[in-house]
Amino acid sequence: MTLEPIDPETALELYLDQKETEVSVATLRSHRSRLGHFVRWCDDRELTNLNELTGRKIHEYRLWRRNEGELSKVSLKTQMDTLRVFVRWLGTIDAVDPDLHVKVQSPNLRPGDNVREVMLDSEDAEAALDYLERYEYASLPHVTMALLWHTMMRMGAAHALDIGDYSPEDQCVSVVHRPDEGTPIKNGTRGERLVGLSGELCLLLDDWLRDRRPDVTDDYGREPLLATSQGRASKSAIRTYSYRYTQPCAYGDECPHGREPDDCEATRSDHVSKCPSSISPHAIRRGSITHHLTSDVPETAVSDRANVSTKVIEKHYDQRTKKEKMEQRRQYLKNI
Template identity: 75%
Template structure:
């Protein structure tokens, strides 16, 4: 068949342009980053026309990527899966043979290999929120971390909230997909939902809105619920709060790593993530989901509230041991 010459950089840009119309910006960034390694590999091997790709050269890339910087098996799978989608696209625009994508091999993962177990446990979450309630009540870090823990929201969903999305009368929050004004959510409109709030969390939100929230709008004229003096809180700020306040020393607890707070680099602003004990926003979400499951909240209710399917819930978020699950089932059997 007749193929049209195309260089790696142009091919990636065509692919990205094709995906941008119906793909979240975060996914686009991930795909671009993964494919940047393929472009680098092509450059090192003087591959200027992707028409030349074969099953053998793609296998050589896989071996190169696997050995490049001790890449984890799960990360290699993500990169090869993205490459397969990319090669499939090229086959539709006469860049490579239409069936070449079938020769892109991706590692097989055994059950559990693609699951991260890092999470914020309920005891640590309680300690963090108690510290914030006592010393930084109704501050932006306090409201943000309380919201993430109690609602199991993703970082992006919490950031998209506006004042009008909070109903103190109904004690709930409306999560909406608004990509046209800069706040898309994962799963798009399928991720929209109402999230019930406790009376305690509503009281915290009310105090934040009355006493501390800056009177600001974002660049689209919307009034963000989580706001700084500059407008809507950014994702990096939310991540910084998570890393900052889940450090044991930040909440007056002893360092489990025998580090001296006076010299530890993780005590410096901008380096909080270097603490071995702190966690990311996603680990807070995972911990909260596990906490709700351990508290006998039905899996369907947890899944709907957290906007996650039953399969993904069991595979990626439920950190209960098999014995814990058995004992919870025993409680139900006792009522039969």
């Protein structure tokens, strides 16, 4: 067969144009991000025509991506699986050999490899929130971290909240799917729910709304609960707060990695994720779910509150050991 020359950048844009009508915005963004590394690799090696792509070059890319990105086995598999889809598509437009995609190899995962164990420990969560309450009370980082920890909420759900979704009288927030206004939530309308709040968290929200929240609206005229002077707080801002305030040095603990905060690049706002101890909003959610389970909150209640099935909780979120689960069960059996 005759191949038609095409450069990596053009191929990626054509691929994303086709995918735009087939996948969600979030998935499209993920594909762009993952394949962007491949395009960068091609550029570094002056591979300007994908007709020249071979199984050996793909293997070289895999090794480069693993080492350059310091990726876990799970993350590397995700990236290579996306590349395989892309290479298969390239075969349909005569850019590469139609069978080349079978040479894109991904790591083999053992049972348990796809279960993430990183989470925010309850003691660290309390330390971070105590610091914020003392030194940055009712600030946007304080409100954001408190919401994420106490509600087990996904980052997207917190990002989607409006002032009108908060009811101080009923002490709850309403999580609503609004895809046409820039705030879709996980599971769509099935993810909509009322989430009860403690009196302490309501007091924090009241103080935030009364004294510190900027008087702004977003691009759709809505009043976001989590707001900056520019409008709705972005997901990247929420992620940055998570990384920043889960660094031990941020809440007064010594650095467990032997670093000096004044010299550590991870204390810079644009490098906070580089701290080995900092964690993502999803890890806060995982820690919160585990904390609630350890505190004897029934799995069904955690499932409804966090909008996640009990099966998924058991596989991906519950970090209790078998012994911890046994001891909790023992408490229920003492009086039988």
